Amino acid sequence: MGYPHPPHPRETVLLSQYFGDPEARSLAGWRQRGGYRALEQALAMEPTAVTTIVKDSGLRGRGGAGFPTGTKWSFMKPGDGKAHYLCCNADESEPGTFKDREIMRWTPHALVEGCAIAAYAIGAETVYIYIRGEFTEPLQRMTEAVREAYAAGLLGPGAMGGKARIDVRIHKGAGAYICGEETALMNSIEGRRGNPRIKPPFPATAGLFGMPTTINNVETLAAVPHIITQGAAWYKAMCLSSPKSPGTKLFSVCGNVRRPGNYEVVLGFPFEEFLYDLCGGPPAGRKFKAIIPGGASVPIQTMDEVRATKMDYEGFVAGGSMLGSGGVICIDDAQCMVKQIGRLARFFAHESCAQCTQCREGTSWTTKIVERIEAGQGTPDDLDTLLEIADNMTGKTICVLSDSCAVPVVSGIQKFRDEFDAHIQGHRCPFRVAAAAA
């Protein structure tokens, strides 16, 4: 549901059904709502059978990359004599995204249950839920849910009366966007600086503490119990467009929009109707100028470009962007795009871990140049310089933070070149001039 708004009739609420319902937070309340039946069912199966169900359901990673979840789990080889780990990525920091926060605030046991099922499937005795340090309430809710689950014998040795041992540990981050990158997240759990690691080796071979590891997003794991109880075919049938993108997805909507919040729809939902019918369109008297559909790291689009988009992994790519984390940032026609692109670049410059030169230097110089243009001190050469820097930042670094900074700059210059030119030629920001006159 569109928490903090009442659910919209066109939403399909699966993960967000109990957002806003404080009783769903406790173990007793969660069990009354059908909680932990999926874990019971899963523990009665062979671990590989659980993985097969998830594979057949077509569930794909909800953190941004969209990798098929069951396939990822199948990389973990049972009986290899090594400790296996599951990491739950709850470092939600992608600007525009705030869905995992609500899952953990309202339905913490949904995540505990999803973690336990996944751990059983991949043969992991230990799960680390990596929650960003700023998420004080989610940390508190998850800690309480884990405590309750241990007290009820759902976790620990002989979890839920079975043979498996499943330990779930909460690991509190300390402020670093890059720790949402899976290898940086593992370094951070190990007590290191959150620098991403070179791949290969991939985590399934040598991950956390050098052992086979799977990393899944909060929303991905929270969907798993539903798939176990209702079946792969049921989940796979929830699909409005591409058969490769089944299931529901939480979209976080923010920026200049009438009804910001989380909305859960079946993948493939028409984007224009989503923006206007569910989210209420732009604020009164304004128009959408730009939409960033999948968090700050995906290409910026104009309203004309997104009109025909279907909201799934393939649909957003066909429209020229990406589904990413599902964080929809709306920007209206009162905003200066040069300023906003500079602000995005500043974010990435602040969050660069600085181990790769292209990223450390590129994010910082990009920010300086865009902010200089915004201040009316740009030169005609600056746009070519920005594009050249962006080229040097793309596909050349250990992780994709560098690429993520280049993306809004390149797409922004492409689509809003007139605004850049107006700043450079007029030696001032036309939006500031208009605001001062008003």
Added chain:
Amino acid sequence: MSVPPPGSLTQLERAAAFDPALPDAYEPLFVGERRVALDEVLTRYPTRMAALLPALWMVQEARGWVSEAAMAEVAEVLHVTPAYVKGVVTFYTMYHQRPVGRHFVQVCTTSPCNVCGAEDVVRAFLTHTGSGEIGATSPDGRFTVIEVECLGACGFATPIMIDEDVIEGVTAAQVPEIIARYP
């Protein structure tokens, strides 16, 4: 303070002796109940080093910030070097490397909040707390105000954090009333 002869002290004692910001006798943190709590944390990880982030959080909860001497103590307890601990402390934005005001205010100004007027909220906090500039502490020691990159509450612009509290949908006009709640 006299410099102790090399080789005669533990890392912890040396740090206490050299840190000018602290009294001569640095009071160790990881003793008694806190040591028991840390030992419990250590059972959750296969290596000692993995307890570093939790240990630093315990330091900050107890002292309000993470001093060089505290880093040295953490290093000793977790069998790593003080330089290693400092490398980790400086990577993460939430560990304070110097004391901050009684209340620590973080205002999100990343893009989704920026287009909703977050910069006005920051200005209001800097003005009404008297801290004047980002990262500075107000003369009465009450507030330190910083801009923070994305608090992950973008639909509730502008979200702010004061200490452990998240307050959603803050406007510049509400700032004086919010400040009054934090004496």
